[in-house]
Amino acid sequence: xxxxxxxxxxxxxxxxxxxxxxxxxxxxxxxxxxxxxxxxxxxxxxxxxxxxxxxxxxxxxxxxxxxxxxxxxxxxxxxxxxxxxxxxxxxxxxxxxxxxxxxxxxxxxxxxxxxxxxxxxxxxxxxxxxxxxxxxxxxxxxxxxxxxxxxxxxxxxxxxxxxxxxxxxxxxxxxxxxxxxxxxxxxxxxxxxxxxxxxxxxxxxxxxxxxxxxxxxxxxxxxxxxxxxxxxxxxxxxxxxxxxxx
Numbered sequence: 001x002x003x004x005x006x007x008x009x010x011x012x013x014x015x016x017x018x019x020x021x022x023x024x025x026x027x028x029x030x031x032x033x034x035x036x037x038x039x040x041x042x043x044x045x046x047x048x049x050x051x052x053x054x055x056x057x058x059x060x061x062x063x064x065x066x067x068x069x070x071x072x073x074x075x076x077x078x079x080x081x082x083x084x085x086x087x088x089x090x091x092x093x094x095x096x097x098x099x100x101x102x103x104x105x106x107x108x109x110x111x112x113x114x115x116x117x118x119x120x121x122x123x124x125x126x127x128x129x130x131x132x133x134x135x136x137x138x139x140x141x142x143x144x145x146x147x148x149x150x151x152x153x154x155x156x157x158x159x160x161x162x163x164x165x166x167x168x169x170x171x172x173x174x175x176x177x178x179x180x181x182x183x184x185x186x187x188x189x190x191x192x193x194x195x196x197x198x199x200x201x202x203x204x205x206x207x208x209x210x211x212x213x214x215x216x217x218x219x220x221x222x223x224x225x226x227x228x229x230x231x232x233x234x235x236x237x238x239x240x241x242x243x244x245x246x
Contacts, residue, residue, distance in 0.1 A: 116166035130178035164190030
């Protein structure tokens with residue numbers, strides 16, 4: 001039921017991608033100019049055109065600016081201040097991600113032991129979170145996590161996976177009812193006990209592992225790379241082409 005988190009926004013891959021695009025372009029130029037009937041004059045005309053043009057595939061500069069922007073969106077800064085003011089900083093945390101924000105809620109704030117019914121005070125926090133979810137949100141992913149303590153035989157949940165899933169669904173249902181966002185953009189899943197953030201050997205570690213994580217992701221702006229054809233070594237390319245033709 002779990003899903004591997006996507007990591008994006010670093011922009012490091014764009015450099016390699018830009019090089020690949022340039023190489024492909026050179027390759028197809030070679031194929032074209034080696035066609036029978038293409039002489040050196042025609043080759044020069046072709047290269048002159050490419051050198052005076054810029055092939056735009058992705059914009060690395062825009063990607064770099066986006067990567068360097070370390071500010072959390074204003075609405076989530078306000079939610080963070082709200083949590084601090086209400087004294088929930090130890091039980092709820094908001095941090096910026098490449099795609100939006102990640103909100104971590106400890107089960108001491110959200111659920112009683114072995115239960116998936118939201119506590120009354122958690123609804124205050126979730127209500128404030130729902131207010132900050134705007135129409136520009138791409139998706140809201142909620143993951144339930146537990147410790148590794150065995151489920152009670154009297155529990156309605158068969159495994160920690162089931163418990164984690166039920167807790168994630170409870171949070172999603174509340175947010176869906178409270179936020180002005182299409183239900184199709186909400187997702188609930190469970191990692192059970194298998195994604196711990198601390199040791200399960202101590203009560204404190206198990207308490208940290210029992211949590212719900214909410215990922216609020218936004219649509220990412222299109223990123224372009226500008227391939228500058230003026231930097232091609234035309235003389236070397238001309239020698240290779242003419243040698244092959246002759």
